[in-house]
Amino acid sequence: MALQSNKAGPSRSTLSSNHGGFEYDVFLSFRGEDTRNNFTGLFHYILVLHGIHAYFDEEDLHKGERIEEILVAITRSKILVPIFSKRYAESHWCLREVAKMVECYDGGQDRQIIPIFFDVDPKDVRCQSGPFEAAFQKHHQTERRDTLSEVNAWKHALTYVGGISGFDLKRYNEDQRKLIRSITADIQNILVTKVPLYEKEYLVGLESRVEKMLKCLDFQSKHARIVGIHGIGGVGKTTLATAIYNRSRCLFTATSFIGNVREESRSKGLVYLQKQLIQDICKGKDKVEINTPSQATQKIRDMVRLRSVLLVLDDVDDKKQLDALAGDISWFGPGSRIIITTSEVHERLRICYDHLNDDEKIIFLDIACLLIRKSSEDAIYVWEDQKLSPHLAIKSLQNKSLIKIKNGKFEMHDQIRDMGRQIVLKESYPHSGRSYVRLWCEEGVMEALTKSQVSLDLAKLKLN
Missing domain, CATH: 3.40.50.300 (P-loop containing nucleotide triphosphate hydrolases)
Known part of the structure; x- marks a missing residue:
């Protein structure tokens, strides 16, 4: 070969959009006003281009009417990607999404959470500090007492996801394209191995x-x-x-x-x-x-x-x-x-072989199976004893570039050698009913000797 x-x-047949029974490969959670028309829009486009089935909410204005549908989509997604921006925590819907992600997370056995820290520090997400602190102060002031438990669940989810090693835009020198290439490759590696x-x-x-x-x-x-x-x-x-x-x-x-x-x-x-x-x-x-x-x-x-x-x-x-x-x-x-x-190369070589005369074919196959890097002079004596015409045959084979003689020893290109051995295998394969004519490896010798039902004619055997 x-x-x-x-x-x-x-x-890549294509990447499957049904890994382990999941409907979506990726779920993207993002605040539309912050990133829909820039980073997240481009990221979603690249995912689609790579054949990755991503849930991408294009109707942010009606999100409240469809939140249950969106939460169900999270449960049907393999890779969950929250894209944290400065105003992410201001959105009830975004916080409900990230809380649902944590609820569904199984420790990475079947589902992965990969956070992206777009223009916020992971510590601010983890500790609800910086821009996230002001958002939660507002939530505590405006939420009814019976819904404060949900606010605490949001904070727990942010603390958990903020502690996951994800992708921080600052580490890519604010180059969004590099970040997208990197996370897309990571997602592909997760999906393609399945x-x-x-x-x-x-x-x-x-x-x-x-x-x-x-x-x-x-x-x-x-x-x-x-x-x-x-x-x-x-x-x-x-x-x-x-x-x-x-x-x-x-x-x-x-x-x-x-x-x-x-x-x-x-x-x-x-x-x-x-x-x-x-x-x-x-x-x-x-x-x-x-x-x-x-x-x-x-x-x-x-x-x-x-x-x-x-x-x-x-x-x-x-x-x-x-x-x-x-x-x-x-x-x-x-x-x-x-x-x-x-195998087209070998088909062309076979045509060349088929045009050889009988003496040339015998000598060519002997060299291919048994005599590469062996003495040409010794082989000629054997062929002459078999009433062949080795000098004429060798000259013809050299003219056709099927063999070479260097320092008194035969040489042959690997492709030509393999073609010759394939011809011998087809001629002497046990199920063909024909005898073994040439054997050049230990496995072939042992097989021939153990196939007692086959009438053997070990005409030529390579001995090391």
Whole structure:
């Protein structure tokens, strides 16, 4: 298996909105007069852009008529975000919301409270001092005696939430955009870990491959990039792509994993896969009628050009599939990453192999399975004893760039070696009824020796 990266200059399936039975990913509590048309409005827009389902009250004037509806929404939200501003505590409705948050809080097992201290100090929230002190003095003066217990509940809630480590705008040098990016990433990390794609367990060397892949992807770069994973079937290309997708999807505004592209495109057609991609990007909200590949292609281009997209296309074997689903890297917004898994390289190599004569095929497979970094001179004596023509075959293989001889020893590119071994495996696999012809690893030798029901012809065995 090999990784290839294609860089370009400037030119997450989606996050679920039903985590553990919650209707909303996030509930935003804020005083509308303070932050609706600036910080909170922008924050809500960014959450929506990232596919995060947030409850955002847009009808502050009628809030009193709908307070029970709002309190129910809090109980149906996974992440509760009170945005504390200087006049937050003046609002009865805001205080009832934060009290409800504390009432619902379960210590972080299923629900999280993440406070934002917009233009107030956490200590003022915690101790009801500063601008919060004046607000509560007014509450004590104006509230009826039978409702003072509710005022005390508000104070308790502020004391509790003010003690939670949250996000303080002052720590971001008053840069609201940096604060929004930071808290959005935090929210994504909480949500995305709950909905991973399935990863096969115990794949040998997975973590080292993931690390190598992450270096190729280089998420720090704002340029769009394509990375290819190619190799013979069964070496873990899909598992690696799935692992990368699960670990990095939270970094993107839109994500999609299109699996079994080769099979699905032939059985259901490219338009079916294009529709799947469109639905992933728009998070199932866009019901645009798509009837032709060209319509779908234009729709995809329009949707991805301003987004940072993580797209995985698994098992691609035809350029038409790439043209339909990913087109050109210039389609995608800054920071996008397209991961493609394919065995197409080996298909092309197989065509080259099929055009070899019989002697060349035998010698090529012997080298691929048994003789890399072994003496070419010793091997030639063996092949001559088998009535082969090794000198002509070796020259032909060298001319076709299938092998090299360096310091008297055979060398072969890993991709070519893997293709050769895959051919041997298919020819000698036990269920095929054929004998084992070449064995190059301990596991293969042990399997062959223990399969007593198979008639074995151990023609060539690699001995270390």
